[in-house]
Structure formats: structure tokens, C-alpha cells
Amino acid sequence: MTGKDRDARVLALYEQVLEIEERLIPTGLHVFGRVDEERARVDMLRMVASFDRPEKGVRALTDLVAEGLGFKDYSALLRARAGDEDALREREEVDALVRRAVELFVQEGTEAAARLLETNARVSAEDTRSTFHLLERVCAELKKNQEMESLLRALRGQYIEPGPGADIVQNPLILPTGRNIHAVNPYMVPSEVATTRAEATAENLLERHLREHGRYPRAMALVLWGLDNIKTEGEGVAQALWLLGVRPLRDSLNRATEIEVIPLEELKRPRIDVVMTVSGIFRDLFGATIVLLDKAVRRVAALDEPVEMNFVRRHVLEQMSADGSFDEAAVRVFSNAPGNYGTNVNFMVMDSQWETAEALGDLFVTRKCFAYGRDSKGRAFEGREARLCMDRALSRVEATYQNIDSFEIGITDVDHYFEYLGGVSKAVEKRAQARPAIYVGDNLSRSSCVRSLEETVQLETRTKTLNPKWYEGMLKHGFRGVAEIESHVTNTFGWSATADAVDDWIYAEVAKTFVLDEAMLERLCQLNPHSARSLVGRLLEAEGRGFWKAEKEMLERLREIFSDLEDQLEGVA
């Protein structure tokens, strides 16, 4: 290994360590109505202060400091990975200064913090005022909590104020809580900001795929949820449009009801075929958006363009020549049957009710093969069962993708990511006869970033499940904390079941941390023996299903522990 290679490896490792260290995680659970005085604020405030919020005239401290120090703009520093030692050093300098400023803000207030930045980064207090003002507001709101008062008011039939829903970093206006949260006006989606950010993410994704696979994916399956599309005002929707090579257009009422085709000369890449599997919730909340997405696919499919530059057209023509009409061939938006929600893949996994891996992908298609949109005569079809259409559409897919948008709701925090992204990937694997590349878009950070599913599972496991800061935070809550740990292990297991995306070491580390550490196991059993047993059982199931090649000794030990736990719980009964 040359010195240069070694340097590069060191920098890459360093970036990875930094990524783990900096990632925000929830530490514990909330108690309704309670003000958490101990709430550690610096990390969160730093993140709040790291976003530009033009609508409030707030600029990111990181950007101001980078400018003040005469560096490239901060986003460029973030992008310059892959062994650029100078950029890394500059970025660390900016981060350290911002951290000190926010610490000072928490200890002494705005003035001291602003002065620090003035002295050390030549950023005028004028420029940082609105940012610190925002932080002041966040701190003030966190010192009180009106949830209980709102509940009492609701119980007296009084008016409960509406409010947006998101996490604090995304949108500090969610404070105060205790309000009646709402979705968005579907006609506003996607917003201009969402469209801009989506272009960056989608290009990022395509670049990565091109780099690793030598060509663009001809078709992708996107998972669209209401959760992130509400909070990002439709970044997921805008990504789909961008992959197709179109932009949303607004009508005279400023509603996104039309699309505009981006000419190939401008696009400079082929139009990607996209299969959209949308959640039942997205279907309910974004009916008008589904019409827009469906319209976009049909428009693109009908363009008179060479098929090697228009994969939608290519696939639609292929299918039409085999059999079927344009209407059948151009269906790309799939969801549940009307009035139904979810893929059931999560239930099947958690309840261990499947035998072959295929069954999970097939179940996904069974639940999700209902087409939404309009036919070429303008007639709406609201959930027409279209299994064959979906099978065909998925058979061409080479990459699958979903956004995550919040520090609190990650891919191992809830069962819904593996049921959707995992489910669709498993369905593709059988129909395309190849496992697709699976990507997760991370919209939490300043620069949008696309990771492989495997990388994301590792990052989540390292920052949450295996991280003492995380699990001790959970264990403060006793019974519920153990259930949370168990649920993270099960959700991780879900990624084995649906996507083979979990390395052996992850299971081994989980076993070492929670089961083979006697003191820890004792604690878990004291607090919640039922969940402790489920956790050990899940590890054994992972091994039994071949997801984990466990060392023999470890496995035997786990089996002993499991049967002890069974006995204890039986004894209790």
C-alpha cells in the first residue's frame, strides 16, 4: 500500500468516524407535558443554527463562519470528501467555532456568542442576530410546555390552535407543542425549495449509481410517504419528477397541477423510468399530487425521443408491442386497495410467518398493486387492481430508493421502512431476477446525501442500537426502554429478511452488548423480561434463518439463556 493510498484510507476512516460522532440521535422518551430541564441543548441548537431559513431571514452560522474565515462556502466543504485534507481541516475549524459559539450562547446568551464570532470569524453581530434570535425562541419555548394545558382545554371543548408537524431542527415553528398538527395543502407540493433540493439529491443518486454500476439505472422504484413529503413540501415528489426529466408547473392559482418537460439537451442524461409505490397515507393526503405524477409519466412516455434516452418510452413501447394498451403500459403509481393501508410485510416479519424470502416480496405486491391515476380519456381510476402491470414495472427495476427525513424516525426506529423499501426491493429481486441497488436518501443533514442501505443500517446501528448514549437513554425509562431496544433489534432483523442488508458483526455486537453481558441482561430482565426474551429469540431466529453466521460458542450460550428466560417466564405464570 502506497503512502498515498494509506493517507486516503485514513481520511476516509476519519470521515466515517466523524459521521458517526456528529449524527444526532434521540436520547430517551418524552413524558407528556413535562419540561425536561436536563435537556442537552447544544447539539440540537447547533443543528438548528446550521440551516438557512430564508423565509425568516435566518442564515446558517456554519455558512457565515466559513465566509468570515475566507473559506469556500460551507456546502462545498461538506461535499469535498474523498481525501481532501484541506477541506476537512477547514470544515473542522468552522464546526469547532460554531460549537463554541452555541455553547457560549447557552451559557451566557446572544451577546457573548455574537462577540465570539465577531472576534474569531469576522462575522458581524448584525448578520448573526436573527439566527441567535431563533435559538432564543427555541430555548424559551423548551423551558415551558403547554401540552397538559392543551389537553385540558380540549377536554373542555375549547379551540386548539393548529400547528405544523416536524422535528425541531427541520422546523422550529413546531413549538409550542400541544397544538393540533396538520398536513399541507397538496396543491403546494412540490415547493420550489423542494424542487431545488430534489435535483441535487437525484443527481447525487444517479452519479453514485453510474460510478458503481457503469450506467444509469433504467428503472427505479421509489417509495413515497406522506411523512417526509409533508415536512419537506414534496422533495420525494420532486425527485420522481426530476428522474423523469420534468419540472412541476404552477397554474394561475399557484397550484402545482401541470408539468413541463426538460429537453434532453438540457437534461444531458436519459429519462429514468420510475415506479412509484406510495403509502396509503400519501395516497390519502396527496390525491392531487398522484394525478400530477401519473400525468408526468404519461407525458414522458409519449415523447418522440430515442428510446436509449427515454427509458419510460422504451419500456412502454416494449410492453405495447408485446400486448396491451398505452394505458396499461404507462401505469406507474401503485398503492393499497382503497381504504387499506400498509404492506403487511412488517407483520409477517415480526410474527415470523414466512418461509421463503420470496413470500415477503409477493406480499408487498399483493398489497400494493392497486393503480392510481387517470387513463388517456381522463377517467380517474382509484385503486384498480393491476398486479400484472406492477409485476412488469418492477421486473425492469435496477435500483430502489426512499428518503428519510428525521433524526427520530430512522430505518431501525420503526417497522415501516423495512416493510416498504425492503418489501419493494424483495419484490424486485424476484421479478428482475437480480437484487436491486438499494439507496436511502438522507435529508437530515445540510447537504443531502445518498447512502446504500447497508451503509445506513451500519450507521443507524452504530449511532443508536449499539451506542451506550442511546440505550442508556432508553433504559432510563425502564420497561418501555427495553421494549424500544428490542424493537430496534427486530427492525434491524427486518432488513435481513427483506434485503439481506445486515452484516454478521451487527448481530454479534447486539448479542455481546445486551445478552452476553451478564449485568446488562440482568437489568433488561428486571425491567421487562418479556421484551428481553423476545430480543434473544430474535437473535436466534436470525441465526436460524441464515441471516447470521454466529460463532458456535456464542450461539450455544444464547440458546441456554433463551431457555432460562423461557423457564423464568413460565415460572412466573
Next chain:
Amino acid sequence: MKKRELNISVFYVGTSLLSPLREAERAINRAYDLNLRVAAYNFGAPLAEDDWLEAVRDLSRADVVFVIHVMDGENASRLLIELENQKRQPSAVIVINCMPDLMRRTRMGRLDFAQLFGSVRARDAAERRSRGLAARVGAWMGEQARSSAKKRRSGSHTQYLKLVDRLPSLLRLVPSAGKLGDIKHYLYLFCYFLQPTPANITSMLLYALKHYVTDERLKVEIKLSQPETVPSVAIYHPDAPAMFESFAAYRKWYAHRLTKKDSKPLLPEETVGLLLMRPQIVSGAHRHYDRLIRALEAEGLSVVPVLSTLMDNREACERYFVEEEKEAKGKKQSALPRRARVSQIVSLTGFSFVGGPAMNDSEAAARYLSELNVPLRSVVSLDTQTIETWRESGTGLNPVQAGMQVAIPELDGATEPFVFGGIPRGGAEPVPLEERCERLARRLRRWNRLQRAERSEIRLASVIYCFPPNKGNLGTAAELEVFESAWEMLKRLDGEGYSVEVPGSADELRAKLLQGNSESFGAAANIAYSMSVEEYLKLCPYVEEIEKEWGAAPGEINSFGGQLLIQGAHFGNVFIGVQPSFGYEGDPMRLLMAESGAPHHGFMAFYTYLEKIFRADALLHVGTHGAMEFMPGKQVGLSSSCWPDRLTGELPNIYIYSVNNPSEGTIAKRRSYAELISYLTPPIESAGLYKDLSALKELLNAYRRTQDEDERAELYASIEQIAGGLNL
């Protein structure tokens, strides 16, 4: 002699015009011995191809075209193209209150629309005057069509309606001939349209025929009456002989009515304020309103139904729903608390509270309603789809209605998105959905009880979850410590005068739920009640439907010894129940179904228990999220056959919800009529480094710092060793 054939095409949005148009068609044919055909198309939602082709056929024969209130991008752009393509141009195209591109398509004689509403210099006084009038009307229409306007002069609606009242007399001064004639005609048509009484709509059509269709007989014979006027703001009641412009007059009438008809006086604490669409009242298309009003009164509630000041309902509210401030000398106005005359507001308009159909200023709405502290309910009339399509649809409301009439009012804090009426297939005016009106009225009465009853009498059914269903998961909720939270609630409710037995600690509370008698039933939690099948059959009207899917009651889930088990525990007047699961456990066949048809018996029995045996006054769902709101049924605009509607029953539903999950929260809001109370997410911190990760970072930094090759090589060896151990 063959009657003269004439065709008028009307493209409009809403449900108030169709019935007066039909009437007008009949009246005109009778009076003038014509063969007039009025073809009307509701442009509220994009037309399907067959309807569109028919509309185009009608358009090609039309002598006069009216385009009214059309804001929808797709219909509008298709119509624009068609208007352009007509080989035989109609004699007049009259566009009122539409998006700008359509407004510009107005064609009436020599009228240039850009000039009409523009600022071209007038050459004489008469022209100046008529242009001035047109400009004011135009400015108002512009406001209606603009969606992004944030600032708006308050009171513009009333001022504008006043102008409309005066317009006919002002117009008399404008010469009918010459270049100003067309402006005058446009404004006249506009006056008729704005007060769409059947007589005015007839006049509107006649006016257009008289002035724009080449027919000497009609030109001479058609006699036009001046536009009828209707008060701009008023209180309407189906039993009253006329509308009331003052609240005092209405109150008097209402009290008088009491003595004769045994109704109730207007006590604010039991009065519901309703906001009605003005055009529906004016045109006489208000049977669905009347039914809802009577349903509320049948529940013992009083009503103040007022004409909505569409663009800004604060005007109507201020005038009729708020007591006039007493003249208090020496006191500052703001020191006087404003007292509401109503305790709930129900908007039947289906639009935002401030901003009307095309925009919304939800901040202003929330500010106003918070100050008044009266809850807002927004209910839906099916205006762009028929009752039959709604009934048959698995989806419920179409995207246009779901967006405009549900999603936008939600931004104002509105709840209870009930469908209460709509146009039946082939019908000309909206009719009520009887059962929905009654259900809604009963729900509002239940809310009213929460407002008025002694707290010690209020019975609360709180619901927690256990997912996936096993003992370890009791109290599942995203980001929330459910037992601590529930314990805090009990303590607080106790302090506020509710009858609560508060356990000694959160742990005690959990133990009571988790252990109790659970083992003897083999259940995950304490069993608070065993319901016999007989009782279940008696109390629940849906059992037959459930049996089709799950077999005979009690079934296998949440049952024991032939009884249905209700999991939970009583804490005085507060019951904490454990919601049953979907019922997929150990049932792979059920999991594999693309569509599910009904909740299982145990699930239904649980909610039946809460409403009919525990006799709860309200539901309180604790944490994100349960299964009930995801049960089969329409997605929004539920009917009585939708399961969440049946399970929620008549009970007000208050739902503690993670602030970070507005999407699933909105499902609860729409499908189980929940009022959400957001809770904060847990503190977030940087993950930091632990175990060997910290050591690795130090080594990496040491490597970066040194330039010494030997040292680097040595460090690198350690780095790889640690990294290997960490699987990096």
C-alpha cells in the same frame, strides 16, 4: 311555426347555480316561446373524457357562453383551447370571477377586457365613471382569483357587496349605446349573477340574449327587471319568514318561536354558529343546510346560521357570533373580554376561514379563533362529485374536494370533516345525507356536553396500545413514555376536579394494567370487563358484517371462555384500555389478503364497551399510533359503512400525537375525527463516540498531525487493527 332554437353553455363551479339555471330555462321558453337549451357543466373537478366531449359539442352550438368561478388549471386550459378553436364563435363569451387567462377570453361586442380592467385614460366623465366601476369590480375579482395575496383589506367583502347593491342605480347613468354599452352590459350581468336568485339568473340569461343574440323579436320583447337584492350579511333560518340583518331581531324571533314551538332560547353555551354559503341561500339551494340545522335543534342545541362573508369569515363572526362590546367609558377596549354568542362554529362553506376558495390565511384564522376560543368544525358538501360517486367510491372525496375542502380548513384548526350533503346524480340542487347530518349533530352535542358538564361527571376512555401484541410491548407509542405520561395526566385531571383514582406511581399504574388478573385469562393485560356474546349482539349493530370475515362471535382474539375480553383498568371515571391488535397474529392467510373487510370482534367489542357500557364522554388516544383509524373505509369523507366511523361512534376523540408525525396524525384526524394534541419529541444529541471509536479517532488525528513516515506507518498499523475490530 318552428320555435327559435337557442343554446347557452354554462361552465361553473359549485352547486348553487344549476337549479336556478334549469328554472330559468323553463321560464324563458314559456314566456318567449323559444327552444332555449341551457347546457351546464360543473367544472369543480376535471371532467372525464366523455363528459368533456359532450361539453365541447354543446360549446360548438352555443350562442352565448358563461364561464363562472372556474379556477381549476386543467379544465380551464382545455376550455381556453376549445374557445380558441371554435369555428363558429358564440355571440358572447361572458367570464365572471375566473382565473386571469379565462377572464381575458371575455368577448362581448367591442369589449376589450384588458382595457376594461386596465388603466386606459378615459376621455369623458361617463367613460371615467363606468371604467371606475369596472375597475373596482375587477379588482375584487382579481382578489378572488389570487392565491398568494397575503394582505387583504378587511371589510372588502362587505364594501364590495354594498357597491353591488348600488351598481344598478349607478349603471342607469351609463349610456347603453356606443362603446360604453358593452361595459355596462357586463356589469349588469355581473349584478344579476352576484345575487343568484332564480329571478336574477333568469334575467341574466335574458339580458345576454337581448343584447347579444341577433333576433329582432327578442330585442324588443324581452323585458328586464332590475336585479333583486338580498342582504349581504344576514342570519338565515329555515323557519323564519325572512332573513335577519340584526342579531337582536333574530334573538327576538328565536325567543318568540320558543313559546310557540317549544324550542330553546339562545344561550351561548349551547348555541352552534353556522357559516353558510351565500349563493346557496340566495338561489334557494339549501335543503342540506336546513336538514343539518334541524338535526342540531333536534339534539337540543340552538343555532345561529349566518351568510358567510366568503373571503373573510371574521366579518360574519364579528357581527353575529360575538357580543357587541358594551360602551364602557374610561376602560380600554382591549380590557373587555369579548364574549362569544356561540360555543361551536361549523363552517358549511368548505373553504378556508380567512381567504375564501382560492387562498388561505391560516395564521389570521388561528389568531382570531384562539382569541374567541370557540372550536371550528368544517363540514363538506359534495359539490364536485355526486352523492352516488361518493357512496360507490372506495376513496370517498375526490382529490379536488379532499384538497380544497378538507386539507385547507385543517390548516385553520378545523375538525370533524363530515360529509353532510351533496348533489345526487342527475339532480339540480344539493340534498342532505340524513344519517350523516344526524350523526354530526349528535357528535356536536357530545362536544357540547364536554363544554358544559361538571368535571366530576365526565367519563374518559383513554386508549393505549400494545404492538406487536405481547406483554413486553404494553404502552407502545412513538417517542413517548406512556405510563409516566398517563400517570401525569391522571394526577392533573384529579387536580382539575375530575373523579380519578390516582395510583401511587407510574410503575403502580403499569402493574395494574400489566398484571392484575391477566394471567387467569391468558391475556396480555388486565381484563376490566368480560362481555357476553349476547350483550355484544345486543349493543353492536355490525356483528353480521364482522362475522362474514371473522366467523361467529366471540372469535379467537381477545376472547376467553366464550366471552369477549376488554383489556384495561379503571381509575375512577377514567378508564385506561388497551386497544386490541389488527388480529394478524398466527394467521398468515389473513395477512396475505389484499384487502381487509372488517375489524375482528374483539376490536369492535372494545369500542362498543367504551361507548355503550363504560359510557364514555370522550375518547383519549394516547400516543402515536393505534390501529383504529386505519380500519377499512373511505379515506376521507366517511360514510356510515366505514369502520373508523363506526368505531369512533359519537364520541369526541382527543388524540395525543407526536409532533413529528403529521402524516399519520392527519389520517386520525380525518378518519376518526380526532383532535390532535401534539407532544414534543425526545431530546436529541450528537451520537458521540464510544468504546474503541474514541480511541480510533485519536489515532487518526495523531496520524493526520505527524509528517514522520515511520510514525505514520506505526500508527497506521494500530489504526487498521482497531478499525478491523470495529468492522470499519
